[in-house]
Amino acid sequence: QHQTTLSKIPATSSKPIVQHSSASASSTTAEVMSADNIKTEEFKLCDAFFKEIPPHADYDESMARVKSFIQNSNPVQRFVLVTSGGTLIPLERLMVRYIDNFSTGSRGAASTEYFLEAGYKVIFLHRAKSIQPFARNIPPPLETLEWEGVAAWAVSRDSAKVRRILERYAKHKASILYVSFESLGDYLWYLKGISCELNKSIGHRGMVYLAAAVSDFYVPSSEMPEHKIQSDTKPTINLALTPKMIYPLATIWAPKAYIVSFKLETDSEILMEKAQKALKTYRHNMVAANLLTTRKTTVTFVESTGKVARIDNPEETSDIELLMIGFLRDRHSAYLDANS
């Protein structure tokens, strides 16, 4: 039984509250073997997906930016790929309509700021027009202006809060690279390309932090009409299952990186079981389990070692991501020590 609970520090206390209890993510041989059969099948499905869905027209240009961002870094510099926001599913080739999900990008944007504060360089792979680091705390409509414009406004208004945000942004802006996506296909191509690049150049100093809400379903190319679906007959939309990419990510694309996935559920009864199942199936390093309704106040980390750490931030006076990233930075340090 080993569970650690980190809680937001109360004003009167000098330390986080730490409790211990239990969980296990270890697997039986039969479970591993049956999971391995599933994985062989998943590899084929992943390959078929990339053959079927082409990358975004900007893919090569974005990957050139990623390579130059990573290259020539100092030999102790840590990097993290943060994925953020929801993936959309086009219903037509000349897309008028699409299926989307709830994700705002708040988790990824806030986490990016704390990774920067923790000394990481960040590749921020985000849904276009989702919540952005730093800008997220500047009141609208200003967050839509260019940064230089916001700076001018902040100086003229002498807003202490905006000034502080801008100072933090100025300090970190050379350490963040923005890559945007909209569709599921764009997202998965970038996930593969960027994680391979991280693995090659950064090795164990790289982390992949999968906060994006990735659609479990998509319309296969063979089923997708060219033109806008007409409303004269009732449409039937056949969705295919999105292949699970975490296993190729953890074993082929970026086996050296420290990989953290998120498990989102709406039913608290199944959350921990699903998180542990994900670790057994995909063999990556950590699952952050969260519920849709409480995601800003409670996140439970389940590690491949079986350790469980629950992070609580009930007051929401600061971001829960501050505690989450502190915890992950320490786990990544332990991983680096174990692999040095």
Ligand code: 9Z3
């Ligand atoms: C998360 O669970 C994120 O924490 C949220 C953040 C999407 C809930 P917001 O963007 O929300 O701040 O509004 N992300 C992962 C969701 C996901 O698609 N997980 C997959 C699953 O649950 C596995 S990778 O099966």
